[in-house]
Amino acid sequence: MQAGKATRPFFSLRSIGLFLHDRRWLIAAFVIGAVLYVVPPPDGLSREGQLVLIVSLVAVILFVTEPVPLPSVALMIIIAQITLLGLDSSKVARSLMSDSVLFIMGSLMLAVAIVKQKLDKRIAYLIVRATGTGIYPICVGISFVCGVLASIIGEHTVAAMMLPVAITLVTLTSDNPKEVKGLAAVLLFSISYGCAIGGIGTPSGGARNAIMISYWKDFFFDPTNPETRRFLVDYVTWIKFAYPVFLAQLPLVTLILFAVFKPERKTLRRAVAKLRKQIEVRGPMTGRDWAAVGIFLATLVGWVTMSESVGLGTIALIGAVLFLIVGLVPWNDMNTGVNWGVVWLYAATISLGVEMQESGAAEWVATSFLDLLGPMNMDQGMPLLAAYTGLTTLVTNTMSAGAAVAVLGPIALRTAEIAGEDPLYLGFITAISSSFAYFTAAAHPAFTIVYASGYLKAADFFKVGWRMAIMSAVVLLIAAKFYWPLLGLS
Amino acid sequence: MLEDEFDSDLQDNLGSRFQILVCIDGSDESYSGLRYAVRMGADNSADLTLLYVRPVDQGLRSGGLQMRVARENMLKWGVQLPGTKALTKGRDMLVEMGFMADDWKEQVVHTDVTGDPLGDNTTVYKNDEGACISLKLLVSPRVDRGILDECEVGNYDITIISMSETDEAKSHAGYISPATTFAVATQHRGTVLVARELEEDHGHFMCVDFTEKAIQSAVKDAQIASRCHCPVFLYSVAATEDELETAKSVVARAKAAIEAEGLSIAGQSTGVGDPVECIVGKGRNYSLIVLADSSVKGLRRFFTTSVAYEVLQKAANSVMIVR
Numbered sequence: 001m002q003a004g005k006a007t008r009p010f011f012s013l014r015s016i017g018l019f020l021h022d023r024r025w026l027i028a029a030f031v032i033g034a035v036l037y038v039v040p041p042p043d044g045l046s047r048e049g050q051l052v053l054i055v056s057l058v059a060v061i062l063f064v065t066e067p068v069p070l071p072s073v074a075l076m077i078i079i080a081q082i083t084l085l086g087l088d089s090s091k092v093a094r095s096l097m098s099d100s101v102l103f104i105m106g107s108l109m110l111a112v113a114i115v116k117q118k119l120d121k122r123i124a125y126l127i128v129r130a131t132g133t134g135i136y137p138i139c140v141g142i143s144f145v146c147g148v149l150a151s152i153i154g155e156h157t158v159a160a161m162m163l164p165v166a167i168t169l170v171t172l173t174s175d176n177p178k179e180v181k182g183l184a185a186v187l188l189f190s191i192s193y194g195c196a197i198g199g200i201g202t203p204s205g206g207a208r209n210a211i212m213i214s215y216w217k218d219f220f221f222d223p224t225n226p227e228t229r230r231f232l233v234d235y236v237t238w239i240k241f242a243y244p245v246f247l248a249q250l251p252l253v254t255l256i257l258f259a260v261f262k263p264e265r266k267t268l269r270r271a272v273a274k275l276r277k278q279i280e281v282r283g284p285m286t287g288r289d290w291a292a293v294g295i296f297l298a299t300l301v302g303w304v305t306m307s308e309s310v311g312l313g314t315i316a317l318i319g320a321v322l323f324l325i326v327g328l329v330p331w332n333d334m335n336t337g338v339n340w341g342v343v344w345l346y347a348a349t350i351s352l353g354v355e356m357q358e359s360g361a362a363e364w365v366a367t368s369f370l371d372l373l374g375p376m377n378m379d380q381g382m383p384l385l386a387a388y389t390g391l392t393t394l395v396t397n398t399m400s401a402g403a404a405v406a407v408l409g410p411i412a413l414r415t416a417e418i419a420g421e422d423p424l425y426l427g428f429i430t431a432i433s434s435s436f437a438y439f440t441a442a443a444h445p446a447f448t449i450v451y452a453s454g455y456l457k458a459a460d461f462f463k464v465g466w467r468m469a470i471m472s473a474v475v476l477l478i479a480a481k482f483y484w485p486l487l488g489l490s
Numbered sequence: 491m492l493e494d495e496f497d498s499d500l501q502d503n504l505g506s507r508f509q510i511l512v513c514i515d516g517s518d519e520s521y522s523g524l525r526y527a528v529r530m531g532a533d534n535s536a537d538l539t540l541l542y543v544r545p546v547d548q549g550l551r552s553g554g555l556q557m558r559v560a561r562e563n564m565l566k567w568g569v570q571l572p573g574t575k576a577l578t579k580g581r582d583m584l585v586e587m588g589f590m591a592d593d594w595k596e597q598v599v600h601t602d603v604t605g606d607p608l609g610d611n612t613t614v615y616k617n618d619e620g621a622c623i624s625l626k627l628l629v630s631p632r633v634d635r636g637i638l639d640e641c642e643v644g645n646y647d648i649t650i651i652s653m654s655e656t657d658e659a660k661s662h663a664g665y666i667s668p669a670t671t672f673a674v675a676t677q678h679r680g681t682v683l684v685a686r687e688l689e690e691d692h693g694h695f696m697c698v699d700f701t702e703k704a705i706q707s708a709v710k711d712a713q714i715a716s717r718c719h720c721p722v723f724l725y726s727v728a729a730t731e732d733e734l735e736t737a738k739s740v741v742a743r744a745k746a747a748i749e750a751e752g753l754s755i756a757g758q759s760t761g762v763g764d765p766v767e768c769i770v771g772k773g774r775n776y777s778l779i780v781l782a783d784s785s786v787k788g789l790r791r792f793f794t795t796s797v798a799y800e801v802l803q804k805a806a807n808s809v810m811i812v813r
Binding site: 018104108111112115116118120154155156157159160161163164165167168171207336337338339341342343400445446448449452453454457458459 | 553554555556557558559560561563564566567568569571572575657660662664677
């Protein structure tokens with residue numbers, strides 16, 4: 001047999017050429033960084049702030065172009081903080097671990113544990129029982145269930161669980177993908193966008209939410225000043241602000257999908273009948289199934305009632321540990337199912353975000369951004385919120401939502417202070433609009449998982465994504481204008 | 491048959507039989523390349539390898555949840571992954587065309603790849619006469635790198651890869667983009683056939699210049715064309731009228747070299763003008779435009795172009811670069 005991969009000589013002219021070609025963006029990022037390093041800082045920006053911005057810019061270029069594995073960018077950020085900014089290595093190490101990083105670790109472990117429980121067939125059964133066989137109600141049902149679940153346990157978990165359900169419905173309808181292109185698109189995008197809009201619903205719906213909550217606490221909460229307690233945003237408070245925004249988008253998702261794609265079938269009677277037969281083979285709920293549901297519900301109750309006192313991350317870790325103790329998932333599955341590089345990535349970007357605030361870089365960028373918006377009368381009120389919605393949407397489409405909030409969060413919160421706006425307002429706007437990464441197949445974790453099925457074209461994401469982005473932005477701004485003031489924001 | 495015996499037979503075959511690699515992405519164009527490969531390997535005189543390269547899943551893009559968790563869940567539901575279906579379709583086509591039969595011996599080889607639930611998988615089919623067909627589903631950080639690695643390992647006599655920008659082609663998960671095809675065509679050390687609106691029975695349009703390499707390539711192309719009984723038409727371009735005689739003599743040299751190998755050509759012609767425009771324009775009426783490899787090597791390939799690569803970019807039909 002032919003075995004193994006070919007190994008090219010490492011130092012041949014050809015291999016050096018390929019190496020340089022592959023890392024052209026790394027070289028470009030370092031060259032840009034080096035040029036900016038020797039340029040004196042602009043007025044109003046300290047040398048330290050300039051260095052933080054240079055590190056951020058280089059990191060953003062590397063996040064977007066991915067010339068090297070992304071966890072190595074996280075490690076470069078840590079090294080740059082110590083060597084370029086001259087920070088004490090112990091201080092940098094401490095800044096890497098926070099409740100939001102614990103939350104990211106815990107929720108990823110929970111995600112693996114939940115997917116392994118094979119509850120997806122039971123969820124699918126509930127959906128088709130509730131919706132019947134019409135393609136429209138099935139899509140609404142999938143979006144709703146995906147959204148509600150993604151608002152609690154993270155979109156990647158839900159996408160991984162629900163993807164086989166949609167593909168099974170498609171393949172049971174026709175073996176030829178060309179005959180069911182429209183049907184596959186509406187079913188799979190119902191999962192994708194259900195997950196994407198649901199992730200904003202609760203703090204545990206995504207790392208971006210936990211990061212913003214930790215920024216509010218770190219930047220504005222003063223234990224000696226009772227007035228700053230409002231910046232300790234708990235689970236229920238977040239739900240009050242964000243859940244209605246998710247629910248308002250829900251019916252619009254299916255409308256947009258059916259306007260863009262034309263499913264070839266109006267009903268899935270035969271496919272649903274076959275799916276029901278497959279699902280019924282599973283039999284009644286077992287003790288393991290009940291134990292999994294029990295741990296999941298206990299984690300949810302813990303988030304709602306105890307997150308303010310012990311933190312979101314601690315509750316997530318307790319949930320993950322319970323799955324391990326009860327024996328519902330082996331450690332090896334958790335260990336191999338989680339990409340630990342993501343934890344490094346978030347830890348480093350959050351640490352950089354804190355440094356951006358402390359060095360004055362965030363203030364300088366915020367002032368510059370307001371100066372830019374001033375002549376257009378967009379430097380306060382609703383126009384400012386709209387500007388940040390647009391900016392965050394653009395940024396989040398080029399990198400992960402968590403990284404976007406980690407980088408933009410300190411700038412948005414400082415902007416709010418300078419413009420005399422409530423930091424909670426701009427914080428919610430930034431965190432929620434970071435989920436409007438709808439334009440590419442790699443923009444959302446749920447999109448990547450669904451795209452890997454092979455049933456969607458990359459161009460389809462943009463085709464439906466720009467319509468979704470406009471709809472989501474309008475719903476968010478309407479909520480900010482008319483609903484959030486009712487909750488006490490001004 | 492024992493696995494070792496099976497492997498040793500396969501190794502023997504690699505040295506002696508004509509080896510064709512066909513890159514499959516599920517598009518119609520890639521299957522037209524497969525049909526052409528079947529013609530070249532008529533009567534099982536060549537071994538075929540169908541290759542589908544899937545990029546390694548990026549756990550970071552899926553939010554930190556390793557993609558393998560989602561893929562394993564799909565496998566538990568009995569859902570086929572992209573690649574498996576495309577290769578199976580290729581195998582079914584070979585059976586339909588009579589190139590292989592259902593009773594061929596089958597061996598499946600699996601190689602674990604970190605971070606991927608499927609890893610590398612090869613299914614080898616073999617008949618008693620020693621003919622061999624392999625279906626390879628490999629994972630690689632990038633599709634072009636995966637194909638190039640396989641090209642180097644396999645010592646293939648010819649690699650067939652599609653170049654298509656139709657909506658049909660783009661709709662496939664494993665779509666081989668023009669950039670990937672171009673990377674393979676320029677970086678591979680062996681002969682590459684870029685299948686683009688590949689129509690059979692129109693012959694090979696072999697373009698030659700004054701270099702010895704071009705004459706050798708013409709002979710090699712005539713040998714390949716003879717496998718599928720395709721006529722060869724020789725062509726050379728003179729930049730000016732003054733150089734026309736030189737072009738004619740180049741064609742005559744190539745013809746003599748081909749005939750010295752016991753092969754024949756179906757026609758010969760010359761043209762005057764810009765080589766790329768002449769070749770692309772006149773070659774449009776043939777199944778393939780065939781050119782010798784560029785003389786540009788190493789790093790220079792990244793910064794310079796040659797007639798072969800310009801033709802590859804501008805031609806509307808298939809192009810074969812002979813090395």
